[in-house]
Amino acid sequence: MLKDWVKSKEPNKEELNERLNTARAALSNMQTAIKEKKLPVLVVFDGWGAAGKGSILGRVIKNLDPRFFKVTTMIKPTEEDLRRPFLYRYFVNIPEAGKFSFFDSSWMDDVTRSYLKGETGKEEYQRQIASIKRFERQLSDNGYLVVKFFFHIDQKEQKHRLHELSADKHASWRVGQWDLWQNEHYDECLKVYDRYLENTNQFVVPWYIVDSDNRKAAELQVTEILVKNISIALQNTQRAVPILQNTFPLASMPKLSAVPLNKTISEEKYREKLDKLQGQLSSLHNEIYRRKRPVIIAYEGWDAAGKGGNIKRITAALDPRGYEVHPIASPEPHEKARHYLWRFWNRLPKDGHVAIFDRTWYGRVMVERLEGFCSENDWQRAYNEINEFERELYDWGAVIIKFWVQIDKDTQLARFTERQNTPEKQWKITDEDWRNRDKWDLYEVAVDEMIEKTSTDYAPWHILESNDKHYARVKALSIVIEEIEKRLKKS
Amino acid sequence: MLKDWVKSKEPNKEELNERLNTARAALSNMQTAIKEKKLPVLVVFDGWGAAGKGSILGRVIKNLDPRFFKVTTMIKPTEEDLRRPFLYRYFVNIPEAGKFSFFDSSWMDDVTRSYLKGETGKEEYQRQIASIKRFERQLSDNGYLVVKFFFHIDQKEQKHRLHELSADKHASWRVGQWDLWQNEHYDECLKVYDRYLENTNQFVVPWYIVDSDNRKAAELQVTEILVKNISIALQNTQRAVPILQNTFPLASMPKLSAVPLNKTISEEKYREKLDKLQGQLSSLHNEIYRRKRPVIIAYEGWDAAGKGGNIKRITAALDPRGYEVHPIASPEPHEKARHYLWRFWNRLPKDGHVAIFDRTWYGRVMVERLEGFCSENDWQRAYNEINEFERELYDWGAVIIKFWVQIDKDTQLARFTERQNTPEKQWKITDEDWRNRDKWDLYEVAVDEMIEKTSTDYAPWHILESNDKHYARVKALSIVIEEIEKRLKKS
Numbered sequence: 005m006l007k008d009w010v011k012s013k014e015p016n017k018e019e020l021n022e023r024l025n026t027a028r029a030a031l032s033n034m035q036t037a038i039k040e041k042k043l044p045v046l047v048v049f050d051g052w053g054a055a056g057k058g059s060i061l062g063r064v065i066k067n068l069d070p071r072f073f074k075v076t077t078m079i080k081p082t083e084e085d086l087r088r089p090f091l092y093r094y095f096v097n098i099p100e101a102g103k104f105s106f107f108d109s110s111w112m113d114d115v116t117r118s119y120l121k122g123e124t125g126k127e128e129y130q131r132q133i134a135s136i137k138r139f140e141r142q143l144s145d146n147g148y149l150v151v152k153f154f155f156h157i158d159q160k161e162q163k164h165r166l167h168e169l170s171a172d173k174h175a176s177w178r179v180g181q182w183d184l185w186q187n188e189h190y191d192e193c194l195k196v197y198d199r200y201l202e203n204t205n206q207f208v209v210p211w212y213i214v215d216s217d218n219r220k221a222a223e224l225q226v227t228e229i230l231v232k233n234i235s236i237a238l239q240n241t242q243r244a245v246p247i248l249q250n251t252f253p254l255a256s257m258p259k260l261s262a263v264p265l266n267k268t269i270s271e272e273k274y275r276e277k278l279d280k281l282q283g284q285l286s287s288l289h290n291e292i293y294r295r296k297r298p299v300i301i302a303y304e305g306w307d308a309a310g311k312g313g314n315i316k317r318i319t320a321a322l323d324p325r326g327y328e329v330h331p332i333a334s335p336e337p338h339e340k341a342r343h344y345l346w347r348f349w350n351r352l353p354k355d356g357h358v359a360i361f362d363r364t365w366y367g368r369v370m371v372e373r374l375e376g377f378c379s380e381n382d383w384q385r386a387y388n389e390i391n392e393f394e395r396e397l398y399d400w401g402a403v404i405i406k407f408w409v410q411i412d413k414d415t416q417l418a419r420f421t422e423r424q425n426t427p428e429k430q431w432k433i434t435d436e437d438w439r440n441r442d443k444w445d446l447y448e449v450a451v452d453e454m455i456e457k458t459s460t461d462y463a464p465w466h467i468l469e470s471n472d473k474h475y476a477r478v479k480a481l482s483i484v485i486e487e488i489e490k491r492l493k494k495s
Numbered sequence: 496m497l498k499d500w501v502k503s504k505e506p507n508k509e510e511l512n513e514r515l516n517t518a519r520a521a522l523s524n525m526q527t528a529i530k531e532k533k534l535p536v537l538v539v540f541d542g543w544g545a546a547g548k549g550s551i552l553g554r555v556i557k558n559l560d561p562r563f564f565k566v567t568t569m570i571k572p573t574e575e576d577l578r579r580p581f582l583y584r585y586f587v588n589i590p591e592a593g594k595f596s597f598f599d600s601s602w603m604d605d606v607t608r609s610y611l612k613g614e615t616g617k618e619e620y621q622r623q624i625a626s627i628k629r630f631e632r633q634l635s636d637n638g639y640l641v642v643k644f645f646f647h648i649d650q651k652e653q654k655h656r657l658h659e660l661s662a663d664k665h666a667s668w669r670v671g672q673w674d675l676w677q678n679e680h681y682d683e684c685l686k687v688y689d690r691y692l693e694n695t696n697q698f699v700v701p702w703y704i705v706d707s708d709n710r711k712a713a714e715l716q717v718t719e720i721l722v723k724n725i726s727i728a729l730q731n732t733q734r735a736v737p738i739l740q741n742t743f744p745l746a747s748m749p750k751l752s753a754v755p756l757n758k759t760i761s762e763e764k765y766r767e768k769l770d771k772l773q774g775q776l777s778s779l780h781n782e783i784y785r786r787k788r789p790v791i792i793a794y795e796g797w798d799a800a801g802k803g804g805n806i807k808r809i810t811a812a813l814d815p816r817g818y819e820v821h822p823i824a825s826p827e828p829h830e831k832a833r834h835y836l837w838r839f840w841n842r843l844p845k846d847g848h849v850a851i852f853d854r855t856w857y858g859r860v861m862v863e864r865l866e867g868f869c870s871e872n873d874w875q876r877a878y879n880e881i882n883e884f885e886r887e888l889y890d891w892g893a894v895i896i897k898f899w900v901q902i903d904k905d906t907q908l909a910r911f912t913e914r915q916n917t918p919e920k921q922w923k924i925t926d927e928d929w930r931n932r933d934k935w936d937l938y939e940v941a942v943d944e945m946i947e948k949t950s951t952d953y954a955p956w957h958i959l960e961s962n963d964k965h966y967a968r969v970k971a972l973s974i975v976i977e978e979i980e981k982r983l984k985k986s
Contacts, residue, residue, distance in 0.1 A: 010744040013947070141698050207632050207699055212740045229740070236735045236872060244730040247723055249703045253501040381727060456504075 005201040006156060006194055011215045020220060027227040032067040034234050039072065041241050042101035044148045044342070045234065048110040051155025052193075053183030054165040055216045057108055060155070063223045064230070065106065073104035078113065087296075087354040089400040090114060090132065091139055095349040098143065100341035110152075111136055112204070116196050117182070120189070131399060133203050138392045140209040145245045145385060146343050149237040150209045153226060154201060155216040159190040244381040252391045253461040259452050265412050265471045274474040281481035282321035288488050289322050289358070296355040298402040299488060302364040304451075305409025307437045308419035310473040314409060315360055317477045318484060327358035332367070344368050344378070344386075345393055355401065364406075365390055369454045374446055387457040394463040403491045404463040405484055408455060409470045413444055496696065497647060497689040502706045511715060518718040523558040525725050530563065532732050533592035535639045535833070536725065539601040542646025543684075544674030545656040546707045548599055551646070554714045555721070556597065564595035569604065578787075578845040580891040581605060581623065582630055586840040589634065591832035601643075602627055603695070607687050608673070611680070622890060624694050629883045631700040636736045636876060637834050640728040641700045644717060645692060646707040650681035735872040743882045744952040750943050756903050756962045765965040772972035773812035779979050780813050780849070787846040789893040790979060793855040795942075796900025798928045799910040801964040805900060806851055808968045809975060818849035823858070835859050835869070835877075836884055846892065855897075856881055860945045865937055878948040885954040894982045895954040896975055899946060900961045904935055 015023060038045065049057040065073055076097045085093045091111060099105035115132045118124040124132070143150050157165070166183055169175045186193050205211045212229050216222045269277070292299055301318065303311045319327060330351050339347040345365055353359035368390070373383040394404055411419075420441070423433040440447070459465045466483050470476035506514060529536065540548040556564055567588045576584045582602060590596035606623045609615040615623070634641050648656070657674055660666045677684050696702045703720050707713045760768070783790055792809065794802045810818060821842045830838040836856055844850035859881070864874040885895055902910075911932070914924040931938070950956045957974050961967035 005742060008742070008744075012741065012745060013747050145698075207636075207697060207739070208737065210737055210739050232738055232875075236737060239733075239735040239872075242730075243734065244727045246699065246701055246727060248698070248701050249720070250503065251496065251499070253499075254503060256504050381730075384723075 005205065005211065005213060006154075006198040009156065009213055011217075014215075014218065014221050015224075020224060024220065024224045024227065027224060027231055028067045030231045031064075031227055031234075034231065034238075035069060035072055037238055038104075038234065039102040041238055042341075043234070043237055043241065044099040044101050045104045045237075046099055046143065046148055046150045047104060047106045047230065048112075048150070048152045049106065049108050049155065050110055050112045050153065051214070051216065052157050052162055053180070053186050054162055054169060054178075055155035055157045056219055056222060057155050059219060060214075060216075060222050060226055061106055061108055063219075064226055067227075068104060072102070073106060074099070075106045075108065077108040078110065081114070084354070087356075088352055089396055091135060091396065092349060092352060095139070095343075095346065098148065098342060098346065100338060101147075102341070111139075112154075112200060116193075116200050120193060120196055133200075135396060135399070136204055137206060138396075140204070140206060142345075142389055142392065143343065144208045145389075146382075147241065147243070148343070149233060151230060151233050152209065152211050153214050153229070154197070154211055155214045155222065157216050159187065161217060162187050162190070244379070245385065247381075247384050248388050250388060250391065250457065252395065254457070255459040255461060255464045257455050257459045257465060258467075260408075260410060260448055260455075260467075263410055263467055263469060265410065265415075265469050267469045267475050268472040269475045269478060271474070274478060277478045278317065278481070281478065281485060282317070284485050285318070285321035285481060286323075288485060288492075289326060291492065292358070292403075292488065293323075293326055293356040295492065296401075297488070297491065298353045298355045298397075298400065299358040299484075300353065300397060300402050300404050301358065301360045301484065302366070302404070302406045303360070303362050303409065304364060304366050304370070304407070305468070305470070306411050306416055306447075307440055308416050308423070308433075309409040309411045310470045310476060311362055311409050313473055314407075314468065314470070314477050314480050315362060317481060318360065321481070322358060326356070327360065328353065329360045329362060332361060332363040344372075345389070348393075352397075365393065366454060366458075370447065370450050373450055374443060387454070390458055391460055391463075394458075394460065398462040403488050405487050406458075406463060406465045407468050407480060407483075408451065408465050409468045409476060411470050413441075415471050416441060496692040496702065496704060497645075497685055500647065500704055502708075505706075505709065505712050506715075511711060515711065515715045515718065518715060518722055519558045521722045522555075522718055522725075525722065525729075526560060526563055528729050529595075529725065530593040532729055533832070534725070534728055534732065535590040535592050536595045536728075537590055537634065537639055537641045538595060538597045538721065539603075539641070539643045540597065540599050540646065541601055541603045541644065542705070542707065543648050543653055544671070544677050545653055545660060545669075546646035546648045547710055547713060548646050550710060551705075551707075551713050551717055552597055552599055554710075555717055558718070559595060563593070564597060565590070566597045566599065568599040569601065572605070575845070578847075579843055580887055582626060582887065583840060583843060586630070586834075586837065589639065589833060589837065591829060592638075593832070602630075603645075603691060607684075607691050611684060611687055624691075626887055626890070627695055628697060629887075631695070631697060633836075633880055633883065634834065635699045636880075637873075638732065638734070639834070640724060642721060642724050643700065643702050644705050644720070645688070645702055646705045646713065648707050650678065652708060653678050653681070735870070736876065738872075738875050739879050741879060741882065741948065743886065745948070746950045746952060746955045748946045748950045748956060749958075751899075751901060751939055751946075751958075754901055754958055754960060756901065756906075756960050758960045758966050759963040760966045760969055762965070765969060768969045769808065769972070772969065772976060773808070775976050776809070776812035776972060777814075779976060779983075780817060782983065783849070783894075783979060784814075784817055784847040786983065787892075788979070788982065789844045789846045789888075789891065790849040790975075791844065791888060791893050791895050792849065792851045792975065793857070793895070793897045794851070794853050794900065795855060795857050795861070795898070796959070796961070797902055797907055797938075798931060799907050799914070799923075800900035800902045801961045801967060802853055802900050804964055805898070805959065805961070805968050805971050806853060808972060809851065812972070813849060817847070818851065819844065820851045820853060823852060823854040835863075836880070839884075843888070856884065857945060857949075861938065861941050864941055865934060878945070881949055882951055882954075885949075885951065889953040894979050896978050897949075897954060897956045898959050898971060898974075899942065899956050900959045900967060902961050904932075906962050907932060 049061055051057055081093060094111055097105060119129050140150055166179055166187055169179045201211050214222050214225050303315060305311050315329060319329060335347060348365050351359060368378065368386040369383050372378045397404055420433055420437065423429040455465045468476040468479055540552055542548055552566065572584060585602055588596060610620050631641055657670055657678055660670045692702050705713050705716050794806060796802050806820060810820060826838060839856050842850060859869065859877040860874050863869045888895055911924055911928065914920040946956045959967040959970055
């Protein structure tokens with residue numbers, strides 16, 4: 005796209021000023037509609053060093069109310085960022101509904117820079133491109149407007165600007181080693197950038213090349229393209245998008261009704277195994293930490309199935325400095341205003357740490373589906389979106405363990421009744437639990453579909469038969485140990 | 496996509512039958528909505544020889560009313576097809592609004608087969624991929640639902656089927672040389688198909704791989720995917736899509752108001768030049784024919800600007816067996832029911848022939864824009880769509896010459912008045928001409944934008960100053976000759 009790039013004719017000064025005023029006013033006026041229609045707008049500024057990204061960004065945001073945008077400068081990943089998947093720092097900064105988020109440099113910079121420096125090979129580069137395409141498509145599918153700009157100048161112009169900046173004692177800090185390297189290796193960079201732009205030029209999230217020789221003309225290009233794209237996106241808030249075919253290998257899983265629930269373990273055997281397994285997990289936890297493996301354990305299951313007690317038996321074996329338990333309730337307003345996976349990206353563990361989720365992102369295809377909190381298109385898409393999310397975690401190096409804690413309807417009734425009749429347990433049982441119980445059959449259909457469609461080979465579901473809670477706890481511990489050991493052996 | 500392809504679990508017989516009945520009924524019931532919402536549905540069946548494309552197609556269409564679908568079997572291009580751009584035979588067969596079109600084998604087959612046979616190199620392959628991506632995106636952008644299936648079987652299964660078919664005297668005709676070659680070179684084909692699927696797996700027009708081991712299960716996959724995609728598309732009939740940035744080199748063009756119209760030619764000089772130029776064009780026409788160059792001449796301009804007389808002076812120099820003039824009026828109902836470029840694809844000349852269009856595809860950004868016959872999103876997208884269309888023609892080898900026949904407003908008035916006062920010319924002037932004249936200023940804005948955005952270096956506009964019609968005719972002839980000679984020299 006860059007190699008055969010041709011500038012469009014620059015308007016004369018008068019026309020430029022006139023169009024710029026029109027575009028600025030239009031952008032400013034759009035804020036109300038963006039807020040009302042709850043459109044999230046992500047604007048990405050990439051391009052050559054010294055192409056003027058920062059200064060154009062400064063001009064563009066002058067048209068916007070500061071309460072409605074956030075600028076994130078992505079220079080170098082922090083230590084914290086580096087311990088998470090490479091898209092983490094971008095995902096946590098996506099805009100909320102009705103607001104703008106501007107990224108000064110994006111994932112493009114990470115990927116192309118590592119490649120140019122020889123830190124990543126072709127294979128890793130391809131993997132990252134695939135991740136990026138999924139990420140951008142998921143945002144678009146979930147109603148985000150993503151506008152990507154690449155600020156383009158030629159080698160001579162860049163050299164000239166870097167020289168001028170260096171000579172200016174107030175501006176010389178702006179010239180980094182990387183900018184100089186880029187200028188020296190301009191053709192090499194051009195080739196890599198060009199291919200990156202080609203690879204990620206998806207029609208739903210296309211690239212716009214900004215001819216950046218002239219600052220004002222560049223601002224005009226950016227503002228006009230923003231206005232055009234926002235006005236299109238505002239028409240499309242109820243868009244339904246294609247459901248992609250699953251491309252991840254799936255394990256064959258039984259339906260819940262086919263899972264025998266008569267498994268038990270004796271008290272004595274339970275104590276003995278618990279002890280042994282917790283000891284094993286405890287020492288594995290050290291190894292995880294040492295080898296910087298992130299571990300993610302996800303719990304879903306029927307109310308009163310025994311998730312809480314099960315989690316306790318896991319955490320009991322872990323060093324408290326190395327794990328976190330995340331109880332997931334309905335999303336807070338600031339969470340609801342973003343991609344439904346956002347609150348989970350925010351809760352990802354650092355590498356070497358364990359995160360346990362008590363209820364998870366699978367809410368999308370269970371409660372959100374059944375209660376109509378999202379559209380049918382939303383939850384139908386979610387199986388693939390979740391598989392992609394977990395694939396991202398897997399590729400990052402995570403061990404992903406998903407438990408469905410299974411009991412039968414009678415056992416649930418018995419436990420509900422017991423809770424209701426036991427004063428110190430009454431807090432555990434609410435009207436909502438009873439309402440959910442009424443929808444048992446509908447939930448079972450949803451859970452069966454979920455388990456069928458999201459048991460990928462890298463993150464399969466494990467069903468814990470929990471009519472006997474002891475049996476379920478021992479089984480959970482064994483699986484956690486086994487899965488961690490499997491993954492540690494691989495690397 | 497094929498290499499790491501994993502089958503999904505096949506449902507048991509009972510479930511299969513039940514789901515198949517549900518899906519068949521759903522597809523059948525959707526026909527009314529498809530018709531009412533005027534959704535055009537293009538379904539593409541690609542895949543391995545003997546994978547059962549034909550028989551599944553036969554099963555699927557059983558659910559549809561024969562008045563609402565058309566099946567096109569794309570085995571080999573005919574002689575006629577081969578004299579046109581490679582996408583021609585597909586474009587002319589796209590469905591009309593509210594109907595289905597099924598392609599048994601698509602452009603995928605052309606492109607991959609030529610590549611496998613070594614008839615096309617990497618560069619040509621890349622060019623074809625780019626064309627295909629544009630083609631599919633344009634269909635989607637213009638409201639078409641495009642569903643692409645790839646029928647997959649492994650080498651062993653294919654071998655087995657080919658063997659069985661060959662042994663059956665009633666079916667042996669179905670086994671072609673190509674099928675056998677494919678089976679012998681299965682791994683090589685797999686690699687090429689896999690890359691093709693990756694390259695063209697656009698999220699708006701994704702691929703669906705059909706596991707074709709079992710005929711009934713394959714039918715189920717196809718029918719369910721169709722039902723799902725149609726139901727999504729039915730929600731999206733008013734969709735606005737992103738306006739892509741121009742990526743074609745544009746010439747710098749003047750605004751109409753800056754074109755001086757005082758150019759004239761003496762009667763004597765005119766006769767002399769006309770004679771000479773027509774002689775030159777006449778012999779060039781032979782060379783075009785011999786060298787199989789298609790030539791496309793497009794005329795746009797103000798009413799009474801002198802298009803008709805100008806065209807006559809061109810055709811006078813041409814052998815009547817080698818050219819066709821297409822007067823373009825408002826589209827017929829069957830044309831209106833398709834992509835707006837469809838009626839022009841249908842009128843493409845054979846190679847070695849000349850097609851002259853009296854009014855053109857640029858109606859989209861002039862009359863359709865100004866009269867509201869299409870949405871703003873439609874005509875804003877059209878500049879790029881038209882540049883892509885003309886690029887396709889150029890890559891095919893065509894000489895593309897576009898004339899804007901320019902006069903001033905006073906000259907138009909004089910000619911209108913003369914027409915009205917001359918009995919034998921009265922048919923040439925209508926109420927509509929006067930109404931259009933009232934909109935002169937609005938048209939001028941649209942024409943300026945059109946000329947600015949579609950003067951690509953491979954198909955630039957030429958402005959014919961036609962206050963003096965003789966001058967315009969001589970200029971047109973010179974340009975036609977020059978452009979043809981330029982192109983002939985290149986190859």
